[in-house]
Amino acid sequence: MTTAACFRSIHDCASTGRENDAVVADMDGTLLRGRSSFPYFALVAFEAGGALRLLFLLLLSPLAGFLYYFISESAGIRVLIFSAFAGLRVSDIESVARAVLPKFYSGDLHPESWRVFSACGKRYVLTANPRIMVEAFLKDFLGADLVMGTELSTFKGRATGFVKLPGVLVDENKAAALRAAFGDTPPEIGLGDRHTDFPFMSLCKESYIVPKKPEVKAVSVDKLPKAVIFHDGRLVQKPTPFLALLIILWMPVGFLLACLRIAAGALLPMPLVYYAFWALGVRVTVKGTPPPPVIKSSGKSGVLFICSHRTLLDPIFLSTALGRPIPAVTYSVSRLSEIISPIKTVRLSRDRATDAAMIRKLLQEGDLAICPEGTTCREPFLLRFSSLFAELTDELVPVAMVNRMSMFHGTTARGWKGMDPFYFFMNPSPAYEVTFLNKVPSELTRGAGKSSHDVANYIQRVIAATLSYECTAFTRKDKYTALAGNDGTVPEKPKQAMGC
Numbered sequence: 001m002t003t004a005a006c007f008r009s010i011h012d013c014a015s016t017g018r019e020n021d022a023v024v025a026d027m028d029g030t031l032l033r034g035r036s037s038f039p040y041f042a043l044v045a046f047e048a049g050g051a052l053r054l055l056f057l058l059l060l061s062p063l064a065g066f067l068y069y070f071i072s073e074s075a076g077i078r079v080l081i082f083s084a085f086a087g088l089r090v091s092d093i094e095s096v097a098r099a100v101l102p103k104f105y106s107g108d109l110h111p112e113s114w115r116v117f118s119a120c121g122k123r124y125v126l127t128a129n130p131r132i133m134v135e136a137f138l139k140d141f142l143g144a145d146l147v148m149g150t151e152l153s154t155f156k157g158r159a160t161g162f163v164k165l166p167g168v169l170v171d172e173n174k175a176a177a178l179r180a181a182f183g184d185t186p187p188e189i190g191l192g193d194r195h196t197d198f199p200f201m202s203l204c205k206e207s208y209i210v211p212k213k214p215e216v217k218a219v220s221v222d223k224l225p226k227a228v229i230f231h232d233g234r235l236v237q238k239p240t241p242f243l244a245l246l247i248i249l250w251m252p253v254g255f256l257l258a259c260l261r262i263a264a265g266a267l268l269p270m271p272l273v274y275y276a277f278w279a280l281g282v283r284v285t286v287k288g289t290p291p292p293p294v295i296k297s298s299g300k301s302g303v304l305f306i307c308s309h310r311t312l313l314d315p316i317f318l319s320t321a322l323g324r325p326i327p328a329v330t331y332s333v334s335r336l337s338e339i340i341s342p343i344k345t346v347r348l349s350r351d352r353a354t355d356a357a358m359i360r361k362l363l364q365e366g367d368l369a370i371c372p373e374g375t376t377c378r379e380p381f382l383l384r385f386s387s388l389f390a391e392l393t394d395e396l397v398p399v400a401m402v403n404r405m406s407m408f409h410g411t412t413a414r415g416w417k418g419m420d421p422f423y424f425f426m427n428p429s430p431a432y433e434v435t436f437l438n439k440v441p442s443e444l445t446r447g448a449g450k451s452s453h454d455v456a457n458y459i460q461r462v463i464a465a466t467l468s469y470e471c472t473a474f475t476r477k478d479k480y481t482a483l484a485g486n487d488g489t490v491p492e493k494p495k496q497a498m499g500c
Helices: 027-031 038-049 051-071 073-085 090-099 101-106 111-119 131-142 172-182 195-201 241-267 270-279 314-322 335-340 352-365 417-425 452-467 476-483
Strands: 022-025 122-130 146-150 152-155 158-163 189-192 206-209 283-287 304-307 328-330 345-347 368-370 396-404 431-436
Touching: 022 027, 022 111, 027 111, 027 122, 027 131, 027 189, 038 051, 038 073, 038 090, 038 101, 038 131, 038 241, 051 073, 051 241, 073 122, 073 158, 090 101, 090 131, 090 152, 090 158, 090 476, 101 131, 111 189, 122 131, 122 172, 131 146, 146 172, 172 195, 189 195, 241 270, 241 417, 270 283, 270 314, 283 314, 304 314, 314 368, 314 396, 314 431, 328 352, 335 417, 352 368, 396 452
Parallel strands: 022 122, 022 189, 122 146, 189 206, 283 431, 304 368, 304 396, 328 345, 328 368
Antiparallel strands: 152 158, 396 431
16 A cells, blocks of 8 residues: 655655756645645635625535535535536636636745655646646746646536546546546656645645645745736635635625725815724825826916836825825726726726816816726736826826735725625725835926826836836736727727617
């Protein structure tokens, strides 16, 4: 009988000179530090099926755990698959796998396994997880050449909750999958962490076991071959069973609290909103010295506040920090968000001439806020700034926006944007930090002969330096192509012609 003693530790595996070698690795407990796949099933359940689906998974998880540890690893995984996937659209599962899971997977890579895996020229993964759930991350972010996982049974575009033959890839099924992929030429290295990996590890020329060390630090993001700049999903933290239960219990309370906070922001005079937010657990920190409001009788145009974009609430917290409502131009927000907004919002048409004329008109009326990135980014990166604003005025004040959330993200690329403000305010104690930077010097504006692109890039660099962020050339289209498979525009409904 093969035991763990038959294999050497991963620490004994040399990683130099492996460019021509093939490595086959398990996932949970091997490539990843965590040995439990529950958090990732919970993410799929919540993001693709909602809170009730997460509750269903949570209720069946004790049965899954009992079967996994005392009866059969395969049976336990089948329960998780059924409770998380049954009835979900295959396209929704693929969307979550592409847009949500990479952020959480990439934060849990085992350093020793990654050292060996990344050193090999050919990389293969053999996992009991559903292939549809892990393939996007493994291929796009870790450079895996082939992913062999459990195949889901589907019917009319939906997952049935059952698995295709030969069943869950554990034990001898893993060995059979490896033989089918490699034939009579075994791979050089096999990596695993538990007894159900031993059958496929025994077929490799060299086999190493990854010891259970939960205290080991994950691979830092700067050492990954590809940074996770864009990601989606509502949950901030990886949902352990306890955290999943906490989320379900908190959501009804959080929604009522969010409604109260939104009502306070929408109904109270803006000078009082700052204090109302603090009383309701919303922390607003203001740094820097904002410019005074422009007196309309002076004939001067208003100040254009150039904000980094974290959520659609950026202009509202800008107004809260100033104690006066600042109108904002927006790219695409829901009608509900426009209705409940305490400030005036004006949609951009995406026609450059039309938008320029509208912004000039608004600046004649007073101060204005704009987020030239055109969409939000959750990570410490700034997307490319549109240069349109720099062509319209030299009264430019950069504003660095930072927010903190502990439970829910207040943005989405795949879901309904009307819920964005509710999810942000559903956090127990959300926070915003608004930093007013110095007005752009006149010698660095269009009036001094600088190009609009130079002005936009300068402001991007100034805000990035303040926040310790990294400037990028990514655009709204790049984000939505990566997360939602579209360019982020909302098509106009065709007008029906009137006929006799």
